[in-house]
Amino acid sequence: MELIVTEKDNAARRIADILSDGSAGTDRRNGVNVYRWDGGGTVCVGLSGHVVGVDFPPEYDDWRDVQPVELLEADIEKRATQENIVRTLQSLAREADRAVIATDYDREGELIGKEAYELIEEAAAIPIERVRFSSITEREVTEAFANPDELDFDLAAAGEARQIIDLLWGAALTRFLSLSAGQLGEDFISVGRVQSPTLKLIVDREREIQAFDPDDYWELFTTLRADGVDFEGQYFYEDEGTENERVWNEADADDAHARLTSADRATVTGVRRRTRSDDPPAPFNTTQFISAASSLGYGAGRAMSIAEELYTAGYITYPRTDNTVYPEDLNPEALLATLADTGAFGEDAASLLDDGEVEPTRGDTETTDHPPIHPTGEVPGRADLGDDEWAVYELVVRRFLATCAEPAEWEYLRVTAEANDCQLKANGKRLLDPGYLAVYPYVSSDETLVPDVDEGSELALADTRLEAKQTQPPRRRGQSRLIEELEARGVGTKSTRHNTIEKLYDRGYIENDPPRPTRLAMAVVEAAEAFAEQVVDEEMTRQLEQDMTAIADGEATLDDVTDESRAMLGRVFDELHDSREAVGEQLREALKDDKRLGPCPECGETLIVRRSRRGSYFVGCEGFPECENTYQLPSNGEPTVMTDSCEEHGLRHVKMLAGRSTFVHGCPVCKAEAAAAHEDEVIGDCPGCGEAHGGDLAVKQLQSGSRLVGCTRYPDCDYSLPLPRRGDIEVLEERCPEHDLPDLVVHDGDDDPWELGCPICNYEEFQERRATRDLDDLDGVGEKTAAKLAEADIESLSDLEAADPEGVADRVSGVSADRVRDWQDQVEGAS
DNA sequence: GCAAGGTC
Numbered sequence: 001m002e003l004i005v006t007e008k009d010n011a012a013r014r015i016a017d018i019l020s021d022g023s024a025g026t027d028r029r030n031g032v033n034v035y036r037w038d039g040g041g042t043v044c045v046g047l048s049g050h051v052v053g054v055d056f057p058p059e060y061d062d063w064r065d066v067q068p069v070e071l072l073e074a075d076i077e078k079r080a081t082q083e084n085i086v087r088t089l090q091s092l093a094r095e096a097d098r099a100v101i102a103t104d105y106d107r108e109g110e111l112i113g114k115e116a117y118e119l120i121e122e123a124a125a126i127p128i129e130r131v132r133f134s135s136i137t138e139r140e141v142t143e144a145f146a147n148p149d150e151l152d153f154d155l156a157a158a159g160e161a162r163q164i165i166d167l168l169w170g171a172a173l174t175r176f177l178s179l180s181a182g183q184l185g186e187d188f189i190s191v192g193r194v195q196s197p198t199l200k201l202i203v204d205r206e207r208e209i210q211a212f213d214p215d216d217y218w219e220l221f222t223t224l225r226a227d228g229v230d231f232e233g234q235y236f237y238e239d240e241g242t243e244n245e246r247v248w249n250e251a252d253a254d255d256a257h258a259r260l261t262s263a264d265r266a267t268v269t270g271v272r273r274r275t276r277s278d279d280p281p282a283p284f285n286t287t288q289f290i291s292a293a294s295s296l297g298y299g300a301g302r303a304m305s306i307a308e309e310l311y312t313a314g315y316i317t318y319p320r321t322d323n324t325v326y327p328e329d330l331n332p333e334a335l336l337a338t339l340a341d342t343g344a345f346g347e348d349a350a351s352l353l354d355d356g357e358v359e360p361t362r363g364d365t366e367t368t369d370h371p372p373i374h375p376t377g378e379v380p381g382r383a384d385l386g387d388d389e390w391a392v393y394e395l396v397v398r399r400f401l402a403t404c405a406e407p408a409e410w411e412y413l414r415v416t417a418e419a420n421d422c423q424l425k426a427n428g429k430r431l432l433d434p435g436y437l438a439v440y441p442y443v444s445s446d447e448t449l450v451p452d453v454d455e456g457s458e459l460a461l462a463d464t465r466l467e468a469k470q471t472q473p474p475r476r477r478g479q480s481r482l483i484e485e486l487e488a489r490g491v492g493t494k495s496t497r498h499n500t501i502e503k504l505y506d507r508g509y510i511e512n513d514p515p516r517p518t519r520l521a522m523a524v525v526e527a528a529e530a531f532a533e534q535v536v537d538e539e540m541t542r543q544l545e546q547d548m549t550a551i552a553d554g555e556a557t558l559d560d561v562t563d564e565s566r567a568m569l570g571r572v573f574d575e576l577h578d579s580r581e582a583v584g585e586q587l588r589e590a591l592k593d594d595k596r597l598g599p600c601p602e603c604g605e606t607l608i609v610r611r612s613r614r615g616s617y618f619v620g621c622e623g624f625p626e627c628e629n630t631y632q633l634p635s636n637g638e639p640t641v642m643t644d645s646c647e648e649h650g651l652r653h654v655k656m657l658a659g660r661s662t663f664v665h666g667c668p669v670c671k672a673e674a675a676a677a678h679e680d681e682v683i684g685d686c687p688g689c690g691e692a693h694g695g696d697l698a699v700k701q702l703q704s705g706s707r708l709v710g711c712t713r714y715p716d717c718d719y720s721l722p723l724p725r726r727g728d729i730e731v732l733e734e735r736c737p738e739h740d741l742p743d744l745v746v747h748d749g750d751d752d753p754w755e756l757g758c759p760i761c762n763y764e765e766f767q768e769r770r771a772t773r774d775l776d777d778l779d780g781v782g783e784k785t786a787a788k789l790a791e792a793d794i795e796s797l798s799d800l801e802a803a804d805p806e807g808v809a810d811r812v813s814g815v816s817a818d819r820v821r822d823w824q825d826q827v828e829g830a831s
Numbered sequence: 832g833c834a835a836g837g838t839c
Contacts (some may be wrong), residue, residue: 007837007838008837008838008839009838009839046838047837047838048837048838048839049836049837049838049839050836050837050838051837051838053836053837054834055833056833061832063832063833068833071833082838103837104837108836108837109837111836111837112836112837159836162835162836163834163835163836165834166834166835166836167833167834167835168834169834170833170834170835171833171834172833173833173834174833174834175833178832178833184832185832186832188832188833190833190834191833191834192833192834192835193834193835194834194835194836195834195835305839308838308839312839320837320838492835492836493835493836493837495836495837495838496835496836496837499835499836500835
């Protein structure tokens with residue numbers, strides 16, 4: 001029997017399909033898909049990326065028992081991280097008489113291949129070959145299998161060196177900083193070769209913003225008119241041969257303003273017209289896809305998770321790729337013809353075919369990993385996808401269409417004029433031929449109208465505006481700009497950059513969007529700059545890339561490179577040794593800063609977020625025990641202190657992080673004052689007390705900001721029904737015939753009022769809805785996944801909540817236990 | 832409970 005091993009299940013299925021000519025059957029072993037054909041003579045199994053990982057021996061597990069520097073001398077072991085897959089691979093290997101490694105054609109793929117190689121070798125003494133192909137098409141795959149090669153152990157060793165260096169630096173320095181600051185729980189302080197330079201990029205920009213000193217300047221605009229058309233003219237002047245719009249001196253600006261205001265005509269001094277072509281974009285790699293999706297309002301992580309779903313469903317190609325050149329195998333005419341038969345893109349695709357020969361654009365990067373992201377021949381209908389999935393799918397299709405289209409042609413018209421010794425200019429643009437813009441509406445095709453005028457003609461001039469402005473600090477980069485920057489600097493990979501940014505959010509290093517660094521992040525970067533400069537410097541990645549190339553080329557060994565790296569890290573620890581106290585103090589102070597709100601209204605000391613002995617959060621005064629002032633916080637979520645603050649109390653707002661149900665609590669003093677001013681309004685009898693006690697139900701507002709309908713005998717009776725956190729609650733005259741309670745209405749800003757109705761009926765409905773809400777409300781569950789889950793009797797969110805993750809993973813192909821746990825977290829977050 | 836890299 002021949003055993004074929006691929007990097008992922010999806011690739012295994014497609015390769016089995018090609019090599020078996022569609023005859024392969026599927027069975028499952030330990031919850032892993034195995035594809036079999038040739039009467040069982042050939043089997044194909046997919047890994048899930050790395051199925052083994054590097055780590056220190058267990059005796060190094062306790063952070064307090066081990067000096068971080070001791071990790072430098074520790075052995076590094078490989079251990080199975082995906083035991084089901086390892087077991088399946090090894091049992092198949094024992095049945096096989098030869099094996100073929102068909103993992104992805106890149107460095108990490110070679111290492112994953114070597115991991116499979118060693119696992120097979122451990123189980124059976126059989127020959128093992130390697131095949132390489134850069135896209136899973138019939139021609140490439142059959143050709144690769146007809147000419148098998150050997151595994152490239154040097155290339156795999158380059159990847160292993162990276163693993164070892166990343167683990168050593170990351171673990172040792174993370175432990176050192178965490179220990180020095182006394183942060184040992186889940187709030188440890190992490191650093192790493194990729195995350196720390198990424199964080200420094202954000203911190204450096206913040207430093208520029210903080211150091212920025214704005215300058216005043218003025219700009220002047222006026223309305224010009226010719227042939228009954230109004231257009232905008234902007235004042236400019238020439239200084240040493242360059243054209244300037246900004247006037248840096250107020251007296252000069254006032255002078256120009258006076259001269260333009262006193263003029264009512266301008267004479268055209270120049271007309272320049274030129275046409276320029278605007279080339280269609282290159283095919284999508286991961287970074288450009290994330291960037292385009294961001295202009296549709298999707299964050300990097302969300303865009304990638306939708307793309308993965310579309311890929312798993314078979315609608316688009318693999319979404320993690322650096323390649324921006326379509327492979328030879330891709331026949332754009334054939335794909336356009338397929339799309340031309342569909343409703344949504346039919347006309348656009350057909351129009352491109354009508355234009356004659358199709359020559360797709362090429363980007364700068366041609367790699368062997370995967371083709372650029374493009375639609376496959378399987379086209380979903382609009383009803384097969386949710387709104388977000390469709391929007392992203394349409395983006396991928398339209399990008400493909402755009403790459404097959406002609407350039408757009410623009411005409412630019414520049415008119416200059418003179419009025420009372422002042423020069424004015426107007427720039428117009430007109431779309432002569434839309435070209436690719438006709439199929440790619442994500443790029444603006446807005447025109448600016450400037451009428452056709454002749455040199456020497458007269459324009460009417462009116463409405464001169466003098467605008468006082470200030471130079472602006474550099475902007476914070478948004479997630480997609482950061483990812484583009486990381487790619488340009490060679491930091492991280494196509495598969496990890498978006499995760500790195502999410503990790504920075506999770507670790508409390510950045511907040512908001514565009515991300516800004518916390519005080520902790522500033523302190524971590526400062527500490528690293530002072531003592532372990534390499535770990536925040538992207539130069540470390542560049543050096544590592546060079547070293548890996550040397551290993552891959554046989555010019556250095558894994559030991560040469562890792563020994564040198566160990567020595568360098570050893571020198572970092574020599575420096576750090578004496579500074580442990582100072583570093584710890586700096587980090588602890590920054591951590592506190594991130595929790596400080598502002599002055600205590602009682603004593604003038606500082607209010608800070610604290611945690612009670614029972615684990616709940618509250619706001620207390622740093623003047624404790626002299627000042628015992630405290631404020632409650634909501635019970636759900638982790639509090640973080642935001643940068644914007646309450647004008648009345650000068651206190652920073654508090655946000656409660658609770659996954660999808662994250663919300664802004666605001667100023668705790670305002671909330672406490674509102675609760676104190678609120679009078680409980682009795683609306684009926686309490687059904688919880690029974691007749692004996694005769695408690696009443698009232699609309700209550702708590703200090704924590706929560707609102708509820710609860711019993712007036714609280715805490716003796718704790719009957720309560722939840723109410724929304726936002727908006728004004730109005731109690732109506734109408735009463736519920738069943739519960740004898742009044743209907744409630746919530747007024748929230750400009751939106752239509754929200755009719756809650758009777759609070760008991762409303763609560764019952766809410767629970768009902770929650771129990772039956774559709775599964776595909778969840779991130780990462782499309783219709784196909786929902787259908788597969790239904791076969792395992794999981795049809796609602798409450799079914800999912802009650803399910804055993806391991807059991808689901810065993811029964812449903814393509815769904816892991818971790819994935820199920822993610823979904824369960826989402827359900828919990830939403831309730 | 833550390834990293835980064837695969838994958839889901």
